Amino acid sequence: MSRKEDGTLVLNKTKIFDTENCYIYQRGGTESKYWQFYYWDSEGREGFRIRKSLRTKDFLIAQSLAQREYINIRAKIQNEESLQTLTVAEMTNIFLAKKKLDISSVPHAGITPETYRILKNRCEKLNNFLGKDTRVDHLKRSAFKEYEQWRKDGYGGKVPKTKTTIKTELSTFKSIIQDIAIKDKRVISNAPDIPKITIPPSEDEHRRNHFRHEELRVLIGTINEWKEEKTLRKTAGLHRQMIACAIELMLNSGIRVGAVRKIRWRDIRVNPKDNPKQQKIFRIITIPSENNKTGKQYECNCEIALIVEHLKRISRFNSPSDLLFCNQNDGKTFSSRIWADCWNEIIKRSGLEEESGRRFSYYSLRHTYATVSLANKVPLQLLASNMDTGTKYIQDHYYHHETEELTEELNPIKRTRKMTADEMLAQYLPQKI
Template sequence: MTKVLNKRPIAHDPHCYVFQDGDRGGRWYLYFYDQERQSRHRHSLGRIAPNDLLEAERKGLAKYIEFKTKSERGEQIRTLTIEEMADRFLAKQKKRISSIPHNGISAKRYLLMEHHARWFLKYAGQNLRPIHKMPRNFFANYETWRKEAAHQEGKETPRQTTINAEVSTFRRMFEEIAVQEGYLNKDSVPTLKSVKLSKDKKHRRDDLTVDEWKELERSARLYWSEGRTRWNDEGEIDKSASGKNILKEVLGNSQRAKNQKIHRKMLYLAMRISMESGIRIGSLRKVEWGHIRKNNTLSNTDQKTWILIDVPAENTKTGRRYTINAPVARHLEELRKLTNFKGRADLLFTNQKTGQAFSERIWKDSLCEMLVEAGLASWAEDDNNNARKVDIHSGKNLTWYSFRHTYITFQLTLNETPVTMLAAQCDTSIKYIEDHYFHYRAELSTPTLAKGRNTLKAATGDLEWLQIRPIEQKV
């Protein structure tokens, strides 16, 4: 039992008082009874001389007003520090890790949030500071600080989308811990605004140009997938006197090298299937032979080209089942000739030694090698066999996902595929395609806009007046 000395009641609230604890050397405390939650709290008033009654009453009254205000707002009386909030959030997310699709989060997603939390704590600085003492504009300078901090650590400038992802995680911390557990109400949460992107750069996805795709496909098919290279040790393409490429074998003739060559050919086909279908790479890696069927609505001739792929809901990002129609019969035929695993439950892309799915490293390293062979990238200075890294000459962030982006872009700009049909084919929304991929170019729209309009009348003059300089638009 605490020995209560010099009890001084708070005016107008007989349930609360300031007192000295006789068992703690006469230290001053505030006793506060939260009538809303019917909970009791004892809070130290800090360093006050045992005989300084006026200072004790002043500090006690100030702390009482703070507690009373929080109680009336429905907030917790006890405090939560910035660091405690981050730790609780990560602990909560860690429990959600699951290998079952759409039944939590992946371990990779958790590591990303853990990375975001580290930046949050670096920015906050005083991690023992109570969250209710963070001003509303606390994160106003986060974007500027984040870019400067990256430079100081020798890292690349973070993209605006990266900063927005971090801010989104910060927002979740406050919502899921501070607000839901009653430490703050929504009106007390610091303002967390996303970085605004210009319309022409809004979430633009890095894709390949037509020329980049042609060179990547050609070099991957002719050289990389065959276990050969055109490049010498000086990083130049070797040519004979007649101008032909001088090829160098890079894999050898061992059984391991033979398996590697098969894997390369399989991954080349994965690239082709992705480019012809727009399927997400995560879904493609989970496709089984049993998910593939004929399109019986087509002629026998077209059935030898077009194939239906039924992607189960558990293999999709959206958690929806959908069907892809793609001209990939030839690629799948070649894949079946290469693989030893052809059962309905077997994955399309499997390690030929283990029968298991290709590892993340195989997928990543193979794309790096294809980009280098195509001359679209060079090996980075910090590249090594354990972590292959390349410097892409265009500055783009090209990944396996880029083939999906390229497919969508080509379908919109080259094939004029209706957005509604493309959204269904790619398991996404019309708005998402319009926001991320569709970039209208009026000068290229004539063939589409003119369809079905055979009675359009042409002007009779020479239209010299069109050479007049147009009025400059005000910005």
């Protein structure tokens, strides 16, 4: 009698074909005396065990069944087939279970709940496209060849507005297969080929979409109409006003939407160095490290005093620890769905995306703040510090060369007249005699 590493008592151990890595045995300390089959894939890099009950108490029958199992296993190995099965649904479930453990509210310490929601949504697309019950080891190299067209035909959710969306989805699928099917479960050795998605220049542009002057006028007008509409429930109307205030706060501060959603009353203070007139306009907002994308604390000086005063009048939750933007029924943060639904409704009503062909998000408000600040001659270094970003990042992503706004800057008539090039040159030319 021997004891396995996991503590199971092994009785009557008998090798199959005199191999060390395959045998039958009976479990000690249990009522059942069924013979058990055991195989250890010692040739694999990480090893793989097969344990199963042979459902018989007869030694000779058990030995015969085990020999048949051993022969089948060796045949699969020789034919480079998987020793275990894994369906697409099982693979995505394992992937999501691992990712769920990584959810964290601490920046750079895991993934956010929103990221998990996106991954869950993409797993659903993977299941729908490949089929939940499809075995991963039966996938062909061309398994994803038709995925782009499948998405364009309206399957797997709304038709993507950009090819970039399809490309990121395929990238996620590759990671899932690589992490679970190859590294974890070892049911395959190579992932199916991922089609190359060519991103058109219009999508590959890395500068951020901001609201131009006329677009901003339309956006604000749409928001004002939307927030004043009568709603069936009073709290729904209050929530619209609060989301409108949040949008205005982002336009006036450039704070990231993720941080705005977590601002508490204790994070806002009056600047003691401001004069009385300035104190009626400006406030300083502290963004704690745990609420910030970069994982560090910073402070933003911004023109939001009137917004804050309005929020105090309409919100039931004004204690220092309360959220600035919260559900008026329970004081909890608005769900991601509420934030998304409100923004989508506002943008749809405005018609800005249809007219311009450009896409806008909450981050467009941050980009607009940066663009307007640069146009107002705010020094780049000060702006970068106030937005918690780098000067190069602002230049690469936020600065927009608006030709229409440069007439006064470029027109020499508007400047104080100085010597022309010809007049300067004449000073150095030999004088005619």
